[in-house]
Amino acid sequence: MARPRSITDERLLTAAGTVIGMVGPGFTLAQVAAEAGVAVGTVAQRFGSKNGLLQALSRLNTRSVVGLMRECGELADPVEGLRAAVVVIYEGLGTAETAANHLGQLGVDIGDPGLRALLGEHFAAVEAELRRLTRVAARDLPGAPGVVRAARVLLGVANGAALDWSIRPRGRIVDRVGQDVDAVLTAWKGVS
Numbered sequence: 001m002a003r004p005r006s007i008t009d010e011r012l013l014t015a016a017g018t019v020i021g022m023v024g025p026g027f028t029l030a031q032v033a034a035e036a037g038v039a040v041g042t043v044a045q046r047f048g049s050k051n052g053l054l055q056a057l058s059r060l061n062t063r064s065v066v067g068l069m070r071e072c073g074e075l076a077d078p079v080e081g082l083r084a085a086v087v088v089i090y091e092g093l094g095t096a097e098t099a100a101n102h103l104g105q106l107g108v109d110i111g112d113p114g115l116r117a118l119l120g121e122h123f124a125a126v127e128a129e130l131r132r133l134t135r136v137a138a139r140d141l142p143g144a145p146g147v148v149r150a151a152r153v154l155l156g157v158a159n160g161a162a163l164d165w166s167i168r169p170r171g172r173i174v175d176r177v178g179q180d181v182d183a184v185l186t187a188w189k190g191v192s
Contacts, residue, residue, distance in 0.1 A: 021098035078137035096169035144188035
């Protein structure tokens, strides 16, 4: 009979995210193991390789972000729920330094066909949730384009703000994304 796992995949993946934020794409499985407080063999056995670890981390990140977005959508005011959902996409980016390290890993991920496909799935899931929330808020956003385009615009605003903030950080990422999203939503509300 196999021994039950005492270390969850989520704990190992959380450690991987922390390490990537600290050192960027040059991280090692040994660093992840040290962060998680386990042997390197535990990480290697669970995920097979650094690439396997990154694939699992990408899947977890997609589930987590979409889950947080859904929670935001529960707010009484649909426009506020939509706004909160856009902002929460990058809430976990952290400081400018950790953001830069995560962006460095993103660059590596884009160069790998398997990881790039998972990024595509991530952004498709995020955009689908934004479409759902935009549909709910549509009557309060009379100046918005159609739901599909509106969701794409909001995601583009969040992505652009996060990238720009990572390079030229001022204040907190959530404040920056929120300000840019507010500019769009205010225009769509027809409020001057």
